[in-house]
Amino acid sequence: MRDLGAYLVANTASCSPHSTLEVIEAAVAGGIQWIQLRAKEESAREFFELTLAAAKLTEGKAQLLVNDRIDVFLAARAAGAAVAGIHIGQKDVPVSLARQLIGEGIIGLSASTREQIAQANLDAEFIDYLGVGAVRATPTKKDHPTPLGLDGFAERTGWTALPCVAIGAVTADDAAAIRAGGGAGMAVVRPVCQADDPRSASAQLVSAWEEAK
Ligand SMILES: Cc1ncc(COP(=O)(O)OP(=O)(O)O)c(N)n1
Numbered sequence: 732m733r734d735l736g737a738y739l740v741a742n743t744a745s746c747s748p749h750s751t752l753e754v755i756e757a758a759v760a761g762g763i764q765w766i767q768l769r770a771k772e773e774s775a776r777e778f779f780e781l782t783l784a785a786a787k788l789t790e791g792k793a794q795l796l797v798n799d800r801i802d803v804f805l806a807a808r809a810a811g812a813a814v815a816g817i818h819i820g821q822k823d824v825p826v827s828l829a830r831q832l833i834g835e836g837i838i839g840l841s842a843s844t845r846e847q848i849a850q851a852n853l854d855a856e857f858i859d860y861l862g863v864g865a866v867r868a869t870p871t872k873k874d875h876p877t878p879l880g881l882d883g884f885a886e887r888t889g890w891t892a893l894p895c896v897a898i899g900a901v902t903a904d905d906a907a908a909i910r911a912g913g914g915a916g917m918a919v920v921r922p923v924c925q926a927d928d929p930r931s932a933s934a935q936l937v938s939a940w941e942e943a944k
């Protein structure tokens with residue numbers, strides 16, 4: 732899984748005036764193949780229902796990951812939804828236990844400091860990719876880690892053999908630098924969720940990533 736490419740974090744709080752499902756449908760139509768559903772304010776039931784609906788849009792076309800909520804992922808999978816895995820962070824449950832709980836499935840882990848990446852390397856058997864950020868400060872995640880810059884991101888890809896996805900105020904204009912810095916993908920919220928035309932914004936990100944090869 733070295734190339735995750737353009738990766739959408741479909742953050743429910745960022746999708747207005749579109750609905751989250753409209754954004755996901757547009758992203759799939761635009762060619763994005765990795766989509767994480769991030770719902771920080773919703774109840775478990777709301778997140779679960781949204782995951783079921785999203786999985787119908789992504790099935791066979793994109794990998795759908797659930798942010799944070801292993802319970803929601805497990806419930807959606809038990810309900811027969813095509814959910815691919817989870818993305819968890821340093822404040823979530825340990826990745827080895829997450830692996831025990833979900834069994835097969837993709838696990839993405841956020842890691843940005845030297846210590847976090849060293850620990851991820853020790854836990855590498857449980858992890859499919861790392862989310863590494865924040866590349867830049869972003870209003871989308873108020874408690875984002877200290878900004879790294881593109882150079883800091885590139886430095887971190889050298890600390891691990893795990894695929895690293897850049898996140899935090901990155902845009903299509905950063906695709907070449909992220910790839911040159913050893914990145915396996917670029918994750919965005921606002922460039923797609925807040926675009927007037929999320930489908931063409933998604934297609935633009937996919938092209939930028941492909942052209943940066
Ligand atoms: C691809 C990707 N990378 C990093 C994050 C951040 O995850 P986390 O640190 O758990 O923070 P929250 O998103 O839960 O606020 C991510 N979601 N996706």
Ligand SMILES: Cc1nc(C(=O)O)sc1CCOP(=O)(O)O
Nearest residue numbers: 864865869871899900919920921
């Ligand atoms: C969900 C998330 N995690 C981050 C991290 O640095 O770990 S930054 C972030 C939000 C990225 O949003 P935007 O593309 O709108 O800047």
Ligand SMILES: [Mg+2]
Nearest residue numbers: 799819820823
């Ligand atoms: Mg988290």
